[in-house]
Amino acid sequence: MKNILLVIITLQLFIFDLKSQEWIVPDDKKSKLSTFPFDDITRKAGEKLFSVNCMSCHGTPGKGNFLNLVPPPGDPATEKIQRNSDGEIFYKITTGRGQMPSFKSVLSSPEIWNIISYLRSFNKTYQQQVMAVITSSAYPGADIGLFLLFNSSDSTVILRASATKGNSTVPVTGAEVKLLIHRTFGLLTVDEAKTTDKNGMATFRLPDNLPGDTSGNIMVSARFVNEELFGSSTKDTSLCAGIKTIPVNLVADRAMWNNVRKAPVWLILTYSLGLLTALGFIFYVLMKLRDIFIVGETLSSEKPSKEK
Amino acid sequence: MKPDKMEESIITSERYIKKIDSVSSDILRNVRINRGFILWMGFLSVALAATLFAYTIQLKEGLIVTGLRDVTSWGIYIANFVFFVATSLVGMLISSVLGLSGAKWIKPIARIAEIIAVAFAAVAGLVIISDMGRPDRLPNVFLFGRVQSPILWDVTVVTTYFFVSLLLWFLPMIPDLAISRSRISDRPKFLIKAYEILSFNWIDHKKQYEILNQAVRVLLILIIPLAFAIHTVTSWLFAVTPRGGWDSSIFGPYFISGAFVSGTSAVIIAMYFFRVNYKLQKYLTEDHFEKIARVLVLVSIIYIYFNINEFLVPGYKLKSIDAVHLKELFSGHYAPLFWSVQLLGLVIPVILLLFRRMRKPFPLLIISGFVLMASWLKRFIIVVPPQAHPFLPVQNVPAEWLVYKPTLIESAVTTASLILVIMIITILSKLFPVLPIQEIAEEETRAEAEQLNSN
Numbered sequence: 001m002k003n004i005l006l007v008i009i010t011l012q013l014f015i016f017d018l019k020s021q022e023w024i025v026p027d028d029k030k031s032k033l034s035t036f037p038f039d040d041i042t043r044k045a046g047e048k049l050f051s052v053n054c055m056s057c058h059g060t061p062g063k064g065n066f067l068n069l070v071p072p073p074g075d076p077a078t079e080k081i082q083r084n085s086d087g088e089i090f091y092k093i094t095t096g097r098g099q100m101p102s103f104k105s106v107l108s109s110p111e112i113w114n115i116i117s118y119l120r121s122f123n124k125t126y127q128q129q130v131m132a133v134i135t136s137s138a139y140p141g142a143d144i145g146l147f148l149l150f151n152s153s154d155s156t157v158i159l160r161a162s163a164t165k166g167n168s169t170v171p172v173t174g175a176e177v178k179l180l181i182h183r184t185f186g187l188l189t190v191d192e193a194k195t196t197d198k199n200g201m202a203t204f205r206l207p208d209n210l211p212g213d214t215s216g217n218i219m220v221s222a223r224f225v226n227e228e229l230f231g232s233s234t235k236d237t238s239l240c241a242g243i244k245t246i247p248v249n250l251v252a253d254r255a256m257w258n259n260v261r262k263a264p265v266w267l268i269l270t271y272s273l274g275l276l277t278a279l280g281f282i283f284y285v286l287m288k289l290r291d292i293f294i295v296g297e298t299l300s301s302e303k304p305s306k307e308k
Numbered sequence: 309m310k311p312d313k314m315e316e317s318i319i320t321s322e323r324y325i326k327k328i329d330s331v332s333s334d335i336l337r338n339v340r341i342n343r344g345f346i347l348w349m350g351f352l353s354v355a356l357a358a359t360l361f362a363y364t365i366q367l368k369e370g371l372i373v374t375g376l377r378d379v380t381s382w383g384i385y386i387a388n389f390v391f392f393v394a395t396s397l398v399g400m401l402i403s404s405v406l407g408l409s410g411a412k413w414i415k416p417i418a419r420i421a422e423i424i425a426v427a428f429a430a431v432a433g434l435v436i437i438s439d440m441g442r443p444d445r446l447p448n449v450f451l452f453g454r455v456q457s458p459i460l461w462d463v464t465v466v467t468t469y470f471f472v473s474l475l476l477w478f479l480p481m482i483p484d485l486a487i488s489r490s491r492i493s494d495r496p497k498f499l500i501k502a503y504e505i506l507s508f509n510w511i512d513h514k515k516q517y518e519i520l521n522q523a524v525r526v527l528l529i530l531i532i533p534l535a536f537a538i539h540t541v542t543s544w545l546f547a548v549t550p551r552g553g554w555d556s557s558i559f560g561p562y563f564i565s566g567a568f569v570s571g572t573s574a575v576i577i578a579m580y581f582f583r584v585n586y587k588l589q590k591y592l593t594e595d596h597f598e599k600i601a602r603v604l605v606l607v608s609i610i611y612i613y614f615n616i617n618e619f620l621v622p623g624y625k626l627k628s629i630d631a632v633h634l635k636e637l638f639s640g641h642y643a644p645l646f647w648s649v650q651l652l653g654l655v656i657p658v659i660l661l662l663f664r665r666m667r668k669p670f671p672l673l674i675i676s677g678f679v680l681m682a683s684w685l686k687r688f689i690i691v692v693p694p695q696a697h698p699f700l701p702v703q704n705v706p707a708e709w710l711v712y713k714p715t716l717i718e719s720a721v722t723t724a725s726l727i728l729v730i731m732i733i734t735i736l737s738k739l740f741p742v743l744p745i746q747e748i749a750e751e752e753t754r755a756e757a758e759q760l761n762s763n
Binding site for chain 2: 279
């Protein structure tokens with residue numbers, strides 16, 4: 001009996017293996033948990049993120065309308081994805097595999113957790129376990145803060161990280177930090193990851209051709225690379241470090257793509273002149289037809305026609 | 309048409325009057341509403357009613373009853389439209405290009421070519437409407453049409469081309485109507501009345517010939533840019549989009565040269581039909597078939613030339629989107645269709661027609677049948693496959709939407725348009741002289757006079 005069971009299980013594994021290679025998640029990542037409980041707010045945020053980042057391949061959860069890729073992305077509402085633990089899903093989204101992109105530098109950890117919270121809303125039996133520790137493990141019990149200072153003279157951003165516990169504040173040293181810029185889709189890493197010095201400071205150099213908004217502002221975001229160790233503290237700041245970009249109004253002038261009142265003049269002329277010329281000739285021909293009629297009438301009243 | 313100084317004497321000669329008698333009796337023999345005509349029209353009407361029933365289903369349910377979906381939104385309706393516009397171009401080729409260059413042999417077939425032009429151009433517009441999910445919104449094309457849109461240009465030129473073709477069919481026929489009106493006294497009253505009105509007081513006077521010749525010459529010249537315009541604009545409906553397979557700078561001439569191929573084969577089929585059924589062997593001679601077969605070879609070779617350009621140049625560069633498209637055509641899903649069309653409808657006909665025996669009426673009819681059918685399918689190949697691989701990934705669509713397959717209803721509605729064309733051709737060729745009586749009589753008199761002189 002035991003043997004038969006074993007055979008069935010191995011056979012099952014074998015068949016599964018043929019269908020798609022299993023995506024192995026390291027044991028220590030499997031048990032990773034969200035640091036905050038899932039609620040309506042996180043689900044809403046997750047839904048938005050999902051529709052921007054994931055829907056193009058995975059489709060609408062529950063509809064089964066995912067892209068026809070190999071291996072298939074799968075519908076997140078189904079067993080294929082729901083049987084993963086929270087940590088497994090988190091790992092797969094962060095690292096990616098094959099056609100599944102890595103979202104490591106696109107989404108922050110809380111954003112990924114928000115998406116997972118949204119995905120789990122399609123699973124009736126799901127019970128969330130929240131991670132007990134929610135702050136830094138390197139500075140237990142301290143509030144970690146990140147501060148950014150922009151130096152416009154040499155286009156550098158100085159980051160300072162500090163840990164506050166009670167009344168005492170100490171610099172966070174030896175922590176790897178990164179700087180990201182918000183763009184329409186996801187985040188762009190600028191410069192390289194840096195390690196904070198003994199004052200908890202790190203300096204990033206910004207390129208000088210970053211397109212900003214109409215006043216030249218850009219949104220930057222600072223994070224720890226190792227969020228397990230230092231917590232998921234982030235700092236979003238608007239810096240006046242970009243080039244002023246005045247969006248061009250593409251429908252202000254006459255153009256091919258504009259409405260008919262703003263059609264290019266040459267086109268209106270070509271069309272109307274072409275049409276008028278053709279109609280003019282047709283009119284000319286109709287007038288000739290009239291002439292034939294009149295000539296026939298006058299001549300046949302003058303002399304008998306050749307025809308009976 | 310007429311008259312130089314010398315011809316003045318021809319149309320007043322005794323011989324000419326006799327010629328008119330014999331030619332008109334041959335040709336007018338077919339102008340009648342007989343049992344055959346009524347049965348044939350009855351059959352066509354029943355078939356039309358059946359296919360139009362399919363259209364009412366489409367009107368009620370919408371385009372979902374067709375095979376058209378998000379990915380492939382232009383199917384056999386648009387392919388059929390392109391085919392119709394293409395075929396109608398032959399009126400211009402025969403009457404203007406060949407006629408103005410002085411080819412005399414086209415005289416008896418010019419009217420047949422115009423009938424085909426009128427019939428196909430008239431129905432082409434209707435075909436577009438059948439492709440609309442909400443035909444009640446057609447007026448919006450005119451109310452809110454953008455002058456930047458090739459669709460508006462297309463509507464404009466197709467309509468204009470139709471009217472000018474109609475005039476080109478009708479004007480040269482005025483003398484014939486005058487000749488005929490006294491000779492069809494045993495036909496229904498309405499027909500005699502119609503001839504009466506439509507012959508515009510024609511009394512065969514020199515002055516009237518002068519005016520008529522002027523008017524016809526204007527039309528013959530006007531129709532050339534118009535014909536080029538309708539098919540070039542039709543090609544732009546595709547070529548102004550950056551899709552692989554449509555994004556081509558030679559689409560205009562590619563379409564026009566293809567149009568001459570399908571139109572010429574349509575004229576040959578019609579010629580054969582009238583020759584045999586109307587017993588017009590005397591006027592549509594083997595020599596006419598010989599000549600038009602050569603025209604078919606010429607236009608086919610030009611079309612082959614454009615085909616080579618259209619496929620070789622992108623095939624050499626193989627930009628990724630073109631690569632996908634060409635692979636589909638050459639060795640993929642559409643390969644059997646593509647190669648049958650190119651070989652059976654273009655290359656093999658040209659080779660066969662190099663042999664004199666193949667240029668006899670019957671073999672030519674069979675070859676033209678293949679060419680015409682291939683022309684229709686070629687439009688399908690031009691319209692449908694490029695839509696299957698757009699630049700943006702296809703997403704969130706059921707798999708069965710990805711490959712376009714026309715439905716029964718769609719095929720029925722398309723058949724309706726073909727039936728309409730045949731009905732128009734039947735009416736125009738059965739109620740009016742299908743060959744130009746006056747011109748043939750004049751031509752034959754002149755030929756005989758010349759022979760007498762030289763003897």
